[in-house]
Structures are given as C-alpha cells and as structure tokens.
Amino acid sequence: MSLLITNARIIDPSQKMDKVCDIVIEDRKIREIHAHGARGRGQGTKGNKEQTPAGGDQVIDAKGMLVVPGLVDMHVHLREPGFEYKETIKTGTEAAVRGGVTSVCCMPNTNPVNDTPGITEFILRKAIQEGSCSIFPVGAITKGQKGEELAELGMMFDAGCVAFSDDGRPVMDSLVMRRALEYSRIRNMLIISHAEDLSLAAGGVMNEGLLAVTMGLRGIPAQAEEIMVARDIALAELTGGRLHIAHVSTAGSVELLRTAKKRGVAEITAETCPHYFSITEEAVSGYNANAKVNPPLRTIGDVEAIRQGLHDGTIDVIATDHAPHHKDEKSGEFDNAPPGISGLETSFGLSMRLVDDKVLTIDQLVEKMSCMPARILGLSGSKGTLKPGADSDLVIINTEKEYVVNASDFRSKGKNTPFDGWNLKARPAVTIAKGRIYTWE
Numbered sequence: 001m002s003l004l005i006t007n008a009r010i011i012d013p014s015q016k017m018d019k020v021c022d023i024v025i026e027d028r029k030i031r032e033i034h035a036h037g038a039r040g041r042g043q044g045t046k047g048n049k050e051q052t053p054a055g056g057d058q059v060i061d062a063k064g065m066l067v068v069p070g071l072v073d074m075h076v077h078l079r080e081p082g083f084e085y086k087e088t089i090k091t092g093t094e095a096a097v098r099g100g101v102t103s104v105c106c107m108p109n110t111n112p113v114n115d116t117p118g119i120t121e122f123i124l125r126k127a128i129q130e131g132s133c134s135i136f137p138v139g140a141i142t143k144g145q146k147g148e149e150l151a152e153l154g155m156m157f158d159a160g161c162v163a164f165s166d167d168g169r170p171v172m173d174s175l176v177m178r179r180a181l182e183y184s185r186i187r188n189m190l191i192i193s194h195a196e197d198l199s200l201a202a203g204g205v206m207n208e209g210l211l212a213v214t215m216g217l218r219g220i221p222a223q224a225e226e227i228m229v230a231r232d233i234a235l236a237e238l239t240g241g242r243l244h245i246a247h248v249s250t251a252g253s254v255e256l257l258r259t260a261k262k263r264g265v266a267e268i269t270a271e272t273c274p275h276y277f278s279i280t281e282e283a284v285s286g287y288n289a290n291a292k293v294n295p296p297l298r299t300i301g302d303v304e305a306i307r308q309g310l311h312d313g314t315i316d317v318i319a320t321d322h323a324p325h326h327k328d329e330k331s332g333e334f335d336n337a338p339p340g341i342s343g344l345e346t347s348f349g350l351s352m353r354l355v356d357d358k359v360l361t362i363d364q365l366v367e368k369m370s371c372m373p374a375r376i377l378g379l380s381g382s383k384g385t386l387k388p389g390a391d392s393d394l395v396i397i398n399t400e401k402e403y404v405v406n407a408s409d410f411r412s413k414g415k416n417t418p419f420d421g422w423n424l425k426a427r428p429a430v431t432i433a434k435g436r437i438y439t440w441e
C-alpha cells in the first residue's frame with residue numbers, strides 16, 4: 001500500500017523542517033517528502049494539483065493541517081499483565097493513537113512485574129497482536145521492584161527493554177542505584193529514576209503546605225523529590241551512567257537539573273508531565289481524587305519553574321505518566337485512592353497551551369514530545385522523525401479546532417482526569433501508526 005499526504009505543513013525538528021510539502025508513504029515507511037505536486041518516482045509533474053497517484057494508492061489532503069512525527073511517550077502504564085480491569089495493551093494503545101502517540105514505553109509495575117525476559121517477551125507478543133501503536137517495554141531495575149537486588153538487566157535489554165526503572169517506587173538503596181547506573185554505562189542502557197525519598201514522603205497524599213493542613217491531609221514536601229534528584233545526579237556523576245529523571249514536579253528539581261547540566265554531568269535528561277505545568281495543588285480541593293498524583297501537584301511557583309525549565313531546555317521531554325485506574329478506586333476516600341491521571345488523550349492539547357503561552361515554539365513542542373524521547377531511547381532512526389526510511393508514524397492535526405474534554409469518551413479504560421470539561425484545541429484528526437490509518441475528524 002502507498003499513501004500520499006498532500007498540502008501538509010510538515011514540522012519535523014529532526015530535520016529542521018517547517019514547510020508545506022507532500023509526503024509519500026510506502027510499505028509502512030516514509031518514502032519521501034517533496035514539494036507539493038511534485039510527483040514521486042522521478043516523474044516530475046510539479047504543480048498539477050489534480051493529480052492522484054497510481055492505481056490503488058490512497059490520498060489524504062491535509063490542507064491547513066499540521067503534520068508532525070508520531071508522538072513518543074516515554075512514560076505510560078498499560079497495566080497488563082495483572083491489572084486488566086484498569087487498562088490493557090489493547091485499550092491503552094487505542095488511547096495512545098487517539099492522542100497522537102504512536103510509540104509508548106510501558107512501565108514495569110504490572111503483576112507480575114516486568115523483571116524477567118519472559119514478561120518482556122509476553123508484552124512484546126501482545127503488542128504485535130493487539131497494540132494499535134508501537135510498544136517499548138521498560139524493565140524493572142530490581143527484582144519485584146523491591147529495591148534490593150538488581151534484576152537481569154542485560155537479558156531484559158536483549159529481550160527488547162529500552163530502559164529500566166522501578167517507577168511507582170524509588171530505588172531507595174543508593175548502592176543498588178549505583179550498580180544499576182554502572183551497568184547502564186557498560187551496555188549504554190537508560191536508567192529512569194522515580195525520584196522520591198519514601199521515608200520523607202512518609203505516606204503523604206498531596207503537596208505539603210497550608211492547603212494540606214486545611215484539608216487535614218498528610219503532605220509530601222518538595223524535598224522528598226529533590227533529595228533523590230540530587231542523589232541520582234551525584235550517582236550519575238560517580239558512575240558516568242545514563243540517567244533520566246521521571247515526572248519532575250518541583251522548582252528545586254528544575255534548579256538541580258539546570259546546574260548539573262551546566263556542570264556537564266554525563267548524560268542526564270528529564271521529563272515532566274502536562275499536569276505539572278497545567279494545574280496546581282488547588283485541583284485536589286474538595287478531595288478530588290482525580291487530581292491525586294505521585295509526585296503530587298505543587299504550587300504556582302513550581303508550575304512556573306517547570307515552564308521555565310521547559311523553555312530553557314532543562315527539561316527535555318514531555319511524557320504523560322498515563323496512569324489509568326478503575327472508577328471505584330478513585331471514588332472512595334482520598335487517602336486510599338491510588339495516584340494517577342489517565343493522560344494519553346489530553347496530553348497534546350494541554351501541551352499546545354505552552355505554545356499559545358509562548359513557553360515553547362511548536363518546533364520545540366514536537367521536539368519534546370517526539371524527536372527527543374526517540375533519541376534518548378535510541379530509536380531515532382525509525383521513530384520521532386519523518387526522514388525517508390523512518391517508520392510511517394505521524395499525526396495530522398487541526399491546530400485551530402477546539403473541543404471539550406469528555407472523559408467518558410476516552411478510549412482508555414481509565415476515566416480518571418482532572419481535565420474533564422476543559423476546552424482544549426489541536427486534537428489529532430488522523431494518526432498513522434503500525435501502517436494503519438486512524439481517522440476521527
């Protein structure tokens with residue numbers, strides 16, 4: 001099958017491209033990008049707008065639309081195996097393509113934990129059978145995510161894991177984290193840190209401060225995150241390992257990363273999530289469990305620092321930390337509700353607000369949501385780019401069209417979002433992933 005997308009404004013930071021062109025896709029690969037009307041295969045019929053490609057081919061007219069490389073989401077919880085009532089590989093990737101995401105990294109806190117090559121292979125098999133987009137498993141750093149003994153990182157890497165993390169939990173033991181980073185250096189593997197000092201967080205359920213006191217809830221200080229960000233930067237310096245800090249939520253973390261990068265510490269990268277630059281702790285007022293996340297939503301000062309960190313390049317990546325939960329789990333006591341937001345279907349719209357607010361240019365946004373994560377994960381030959389030969393993963397977006405978020409319409413099983421009812425714009429109209437075309441508008 002071949003596909004021609006015409007009249008598209010293509011934004012592809014991986015080749016510094018922002019121009020109106022046609023794209024030719026063949027056999028699930030980008031074949032070429034050329035001036036509008038200039039026919040592929042060297043036939044040179046430039047300017048003929050009526051022209052359609054040879055028989056059997058398909059054409060999408062993307063006039064007035066934006067075409068960008070498919071989004072690469074480094075931080076997603078697909079919940080399978082073990083928690084299929086929250087989400088499955090099938091429903092999670094359906095949510096992904098609805099949100100313009102064509103590659104997801106799935107975190108290992110499933111049941112069983114993805115800490116052996118057998119589980120990694122199970123996920124990859126299911127991904128081929130049931131996934132709407134590409135899936136790249138993240139393996140556990142430690143066996144059972146218990147933080148005690150390193151898992152079989154090398155074997156899982158060989159089985160297809162693209163990174164390692166105990167996400168959901170920190171690796172509290174500094175020596176274990178040191179060993180993981182040392183090993184990561186030898187095999188050029190990425191270690192993703194869920195930065196949280198558990199003893200300082202001490203069972204807190206929201207940001208520590210006046211609001212927590214008023215609500216009678218136990219708070220988590222910003223320092224619970226920052227202590228671990230500082231520790232892991234120090235360990236990356238010690239080992240030369242490849243460190244990526246997940247879901248940065250505080251001004252102090254941004255500053256630690258900024259100074260570490262200025263110092264030229266090995267290879268450190270960091271991500272934040274749309275909720276950390278869109279809303280504050282006020283969102284949990286009224287004991288709204290759909291705004292309960294870990295790390296917790298912080299203050300307006302933190303939100304501004306995160307935005308500044310995105311703007312100046314301290315924060316490299318926007319990921320969702322898509323964490324779907326069942327309705328019943330989120331509707332009980334705030335204290336007992338599991339943390340997390342179902343984020344795949346609102347991520348791009350929320351992030352586009354950064355462009356409206358002049359925090360990022362559209363190029364920088366695409367860089368942080370597609371090209372950069374692909375590069376960090378070692379996938380930049382096939383993902384996060386529209387260069388000829390890359391996978392034909394792309395999104396066609398009507399950037400002006402507004403819509404109202406309706407959680408009950410989510411493809412994800414998780415309807416847990418504090419953004420229900422929000423007005424957003426720039427929802428993907430067409431997503432192309434794994435050679436399939438998904439059209440909504």
Ligand SMILES: [Zn+2]
Nearest residue numbers: 167168194246
């Ligand atoms: Zn986490």
